[in-house]
Each structure stands twice: as structure tokens, then as C-alpha cells.
Amino acid sequence: MNRRVASAMCVGMLLSAPSISTAQTREAESQATVSGTVESVDYTSRTVTIRGQQGKLVTVDVPPNAKRFDQIAVGDSVTATYYDRVTVRLKPAGEPAVDRTVEPITTPTPGALPGATRTRQRVTTVTITGWSPADKVVSFTGPNGTSYSRRLLDATDPQIVEGLKAGDRVDVTRTEAVSVF
Numbered sequence: 591m592n593r594r595v596a597s598a599m600c601v602g603m604l605l606s607a608p609s610i611s612t613a614q615t616r617e618a619e620s621q622a623t624v625s626g627t628v629e630s631v632d633y634t635s636r637t638v639t640i641r642g643q644q645g646k647l648v649t650v651d652v653p654p655n656a657k658r659f660d661q662i663a664v665g666d667s668v669t670a671t672y673y674d675r676v677t678v679r680l681k682p683a684g685e686p687a688v689d690r691t692v693e694p695i696t697t698p699t700p701g702a703l704p705g706a707t708r709t710r711q712r713v714t715t716v717t718i719t720g721w722s723p724a725d726k727v728v729s730f731t732g733p734n735g736t737s738y739s740r741r742l743l744d745a746t747d748p749q750i751v752e753g754l755k756a757g758d759r760v761d762v763t764r765t766e767a768v769s770v771f
Contacts, residue, residue: 620743622674624648628666635734638662640670648672649738651764655694655708676728676740678718678750678760687715688761689733711763718758728754730762 626642636652636659650672652659662668681687694710719737720729726746729739742751 620673620675621671622648623669623671624650625669626667628662628664628668630664631662632734632736633660635736637734637736638668638670640668649736653708653710674741675743676762677743677746678728678754678762680750680753681715681759681761687733687759689714713761713763715759715761718754718756718760720756721754723751723754726751730760 624640624642626640628638629641630639637649638652639647639649641647650670690713692711694708696706696708698706714733716730716732718728718730726742727739728742731737
């Protein structure tokens with residue numbers, strides 16, 4: 591099978607707003623696309639790390655309903671579309687960690703051609719590993735040890751933005767998405 595088959599797969603992740611409907615209205619401003627070479631694949635956690643054309647590493651979650659995930663290999667050229675925004679909720683001391691999934695929904699793709707995007711949300715407790723207030727990029731490690739960097743939504747509470755620092759435990763809402771069009 592041709593390794594470039596993976597480049598046709600559109601995979602994504604949204605670390606996002608509190609509801610899928612809110613995420614959909616911000617879809618255009620939140621989507622990012624990276625084209626590059628697969629640096630690593632974690633088949634158990636369903637993550638792919640891609641080195642983009644400028645050399646930056648991006649890790650994306652691949653939803654369970656993405657076809658042919660098992661065919662992606664290190665060295666493949668791929669294009670992934672993912673959601674690049676996150677809101678955070680600070681965890682009060684002593685509050686237990688969460689890792690739960692909200693049932694998936696399917697949204698038709700606008701336009702004349704048939705298509706749809708299937709999304710599901712996952713709320714997880716993560717640890718902040720880095721924070722850049724100038725460009726609002728937060729880096730964190732998820733429950734399976736995978737590292738991510740994403741931008742905060744502009745609507746994030748300014749008090750949270752001011753006090754955010756490495757080492758904070760926060761909850762993020764991640765929306766995994768697969769688009770077919």
C-alpha cells in the first residue's frame with residue numbers, strides 16, 4: 591500500500607471551548623494545517639507527531655474512527671488538519687483528575703460536495719509545562735505523557751491568563767475530529 595495514503599487523511603484535535611457547538615462556530619479561526627514528515631506514531635495512545643516544513647513538531651490525536659491509522663509510519667509525508675485553540679480551567683487543590691469522553695456528533699460539510707466532520711470531546715487533566723503570554727501558547731503534558739502546544743482561545747478569562755504558569759494542573763476539553771470532503 592502506498593505510504594502517501596496517510597496524506598489524504600485529515601485528522602485533528604481541538605483543545606477547546608466548553609461545548610461542541612461553540613467549537614463549530616470558531617472552527618475557521620481554530621483550525622491549523624501542518625504538512626510534513628511523521629516523526630513518531632503511538633498506536634496505543636493514537637497520536638502522531640509531525641515535523642512541519644519549518645521544523646516545528648506538532649502532535650495530534652487521531653480519533654478512533656479515523657481509517658487506516660495503523661498504516662501510518664515514521665517517515666511518511668502527511669497533512670493533518672487540527673484545532674489549535676485551548677481553554678483551560680484551573681484545578682482546585684485536591685480535586686481529582688478527570689479523563690472522560692463526550693459522545694460524538696457529526697456535522698455536514700457546507701458546500702455542494704458531500705462530506706462531514708465527526709467530532710467527540712475529551713476532557714482531561716493535564717500539567718502545564720510552558721507558557722508564552724506574548725503569543726498565548728500553552729504547552730502541556732497529557733495523561734498518557736504526550737506533549738502538546740496549543741494557543742489559548744481569545745475568550746479565555748483574563749484572570750486565568752495572567753496567573754497561568756508551568757506546573758499548574760488544569761482541565762482541557764479536547765475535541766478530536768475527522769473530516770471527509
